[in-house]
Amino acid sequence: MADTVIQATNLAKAYRLGVANNSFPTLRDALASGARRILQRKADGGRRNSGEDQFWALRDVSFEVRAGEVLAVIGPNGAGKSTVLKILAQIVEPTSGRATIRGRLGALLEVGTGFHAELTGRENIYLNGAILGMRRAEIRSKLDEIVDFSGVEPFLDTPVKRYSSGMYLRLAFAVAAHVEPDILVVDEVLAVGDAAFQKKCIGKVGQIAHTGRTVIFVSHQLSVVQKLCNRAILIGDGTIKADGPTAKVIETYLRTITDQAAQDLATRALRSGRGRVRLTAIEIEGDGGVPTSGQRMRFRFRAAGDQSLVDCSFTIYDEFGDAVTSFDSAEHSDGELVGDSFVCEFRPCLLRPGRYRINAALTSREGALEDHVEGAATFDVRPGILGGRLVNAEPGYGSMTMPHHWTRGRGLGYR
Numbered sequence: 094m095a096d097t098v099i100q101a102t103n104l105a106k107a108y109r110l111g112v113a114n115n116s117f118p119t120l121r122d123a124l125a126s127g128a129r130r131i132l133q134r135k136a137d138g139g140r141r142n143s144g145e146d147q148f149w150a151l152r153d154v155s156f157e158v159r160a161g162e163v164l165a166v167i168g169p170n171g172a173g174k175s176t177v178l179k180i181l182a183q184i185v186e187p188t189s190g191r192a193t194i195r196g197r198l199g200a201l202l203e204v205g206t207g208f209h210a211e212l213t214g215r216e217n218i219y220l221n222g223a224i225l226g227m228r229r230a231e232i233r234s235k236l237d238e239i240v241d242f243s244g245v246e247p248f249l250d251t252p253v254k255r256y257s258s259g260m261y262l263r264l265a266f267a268v269a270a271h272v273e274p275d276i277l278v279v280d281e282v283l284a285v286g287d288a289a290f291q292k293k294c295i296g297k298v299g300q301i302a303h304t305g306r307t308v309i310f311v312s313h314q315l316s317v318v319q320k321l322c323n324r325a326i327l328i329g330d331g332t333i334k335a336d337g338p339t340a341k342v343i344e345t346y347l348r349t350i351t352d353q354a355a356q357d358l359a360t361r362a363l364r365s366g367r368g369r370v371r372l373t374a375i376e377i378e379g380d381g382g383v384p385t386s387g388q389r390m391r392f393r394f395r396a397a398g399d400q401s402l403v404d405c406s407f408t409i410y411d412e413f414g415d416a417v418t419s420f421d422s423a424e425h426s427d428g429e430l431v432g433d434s435f436v437c438e439f440r441p442c443l444l445r446p447g448r449y450r451i452n453a454a455l456t457s458r459e460g461a462l463e464d465h466v467e468g469a470a471t472f473d474v475r476p477g478i479l480g481g482r483l484v485n486a487e488p489g490y491g492s493m494t495m496p497h498h499w500t501r502g503r504g505l506g507y508r
C-alpha cells in the first residue's frame with residue numbers, strides 16, 4: 094500500500110541459549126516484579142528447541158504500519174515486544190523474515206541501547222543525530238531544545254556512563270523525540286524517571302502523534318496505551334495474538350491474564366527465576382469471605398522448597414494494568430517469619446471495589462530471583478464501610494482510599 098511505512102514479513106528471531114548475551118533485565122522488569130534482582134529468565138517450554146539449544150523469541154510475525162498510525166505493542170514479560178522493536182531499529186537481525194522501513198526511524202529502546210558510555214552527553218546527541226541521517230547544522234539547531242527538554246545541561250560534557258539511569262533516559266528520550274523522525278519507536282520508557290518526566294514524555298509522544306508522524310509504543314501501562322494509541326498489537330509467546338483497535342486488543346489481553354490466573358499456579362509454565370523455591374498456591378480472602386473495602390483481608394502464599402531461604406513480594410495491579418501498590422516480606426515488622434506459608438494481612442483493605450491482579454515473586458536472601466509469576470492471581474474487592482463511610486467503586490478516580498475526615502472553615506492546626 095502506498096502509505097505503508099513499515100512492512101514486517103514473517104519475522105522470526107532465535108537466540109542461542111546459554112550464550113552470554115545482552116538480555117539483562119530492564120529496570121522496569123525489576124519494578125514490575127517487586128523483586129530486587131532478577132536472574133536471567135528461564136525460557137518457557139514451548140519456545141525452547143531442546144535439540145539445538147535455541148530459543149525462539151519471535152516466530153512468524155507479520156504486520157504493516159501506515160503513516161500516521163500510533164501503534165501500541167503490548168503483551169506479558171518475555172513475549173517478544175522489545176525484540177520486534179530492536180529488529181525495526183536494526184539493532185538485531187531477524188533470523189528469518191524481513192522488515193522494510195520507509196523514512197527516518199528514531200528509536201528509544203531499553204536503557205542500555207543507543208548511547209555510547211564513554212562519550213559525553215553532547216557527543217551522544219551528535220552521534221545519534223548522525224545515525225538518523227541529520228546534518229551537523231541540523232543537530233546544532235536542535236541542541237538547545239534537546240538539552241532543555243532533558244534537563245541534564247550541567248552534565249552535558251560528562252561521559253554518559255556517569256549518568257544515573259534517570260538522567261540517561263531523559264537525554265535519550267529528548268534526542269529521540271526532537272530529531273524529528275518520521276517514525277518514532279519507544280520501548281517502555283515510562284517506568285524509569287520521575288512522575289513529572291513521565292508525564293512530559295507521554296505529552297511529547299502524544300504531540301508527535303498529532304503531527305501525523307508514525308509512533309510505535311511498547312508499554313505495560315495500559316491506561317497510557319489506551320490514551321495514546323489508536324491501534325494495538327498483542328504479542329504472546331513470540332507471535333501476534335491480536336491486532337486491531339486499542340480497546341479491543343487490551344480487552345483480549347486482560348482476558349488472557351485472567352484466564353491464566355485461574356490456571357493452577359504450581360504447574361504454570363510461564364514464570365521466571367531459578368526455581369529452587371516456587372510458588373504453588375495463593376489464597377486471597379476477606380474477613381467475611383470475599384475481600385471487602387474497609388475490612389481485613391489476607392493473602393496466603395504457599396511454596397514448594399525451603400521457604401526460610403526466601404522473601405515473598407507482590408504487586409497489585411488495577412484492571413488497567415497500572416500498579417497500585419506492592420509489598421515485600423523482607424520489610425515485615427513482627428520478628429521472624431515462621432510457618433509453612435507467607436501471609437500478608439491488610440488491616441484493613443484500602444482498595445476500592447473492583448478487580449485486581451497480582452504479580453508475585455520469591456527472592457532469595459542474597460537477592461536472586463527464585464520464582465516470579467505474572468498474573469499469579471486475580472481477586473475482586475466488594476464495596477464496604479471504612480471509617481463510617483461507604484467506599485464505592487468510582488471508575489476513573491483511582492483504586493485506593495484511606496480513613497479520612499472532613500471539616501469546614503477551620504485550619505487543621507496540628508500543633
Ligand SMILES: Nc1ncnc2c1ncn2[C@@H]1O[C@H](COP(=O)(O)OP(=O)(O)OP(=O)(O)O)[C@@H](O)[C@H]1O
Pocket residue numbers: 108109110114115116119122134136148149150168169170171172173174175176177
Ligand atoms: N540477547 C538475547 N539472548 C537470549 N535470549 C534473549 C535475548 N534477548 C531477548 N531474549 C529472550 O527473548 C524473549 C523475548 O524477549 P523480549 O525482550 O523481546 O521480551 P519483551 O516482550 O520485551 O518483554 P518485557 O515486557 O519483559 O520487556 C525473552 O524470553 C528473552 O529472555
Ligand SMILES: [Mg+2]
Pocket residue numbers: 174175176280281
Ligand atoms: Mg521489553
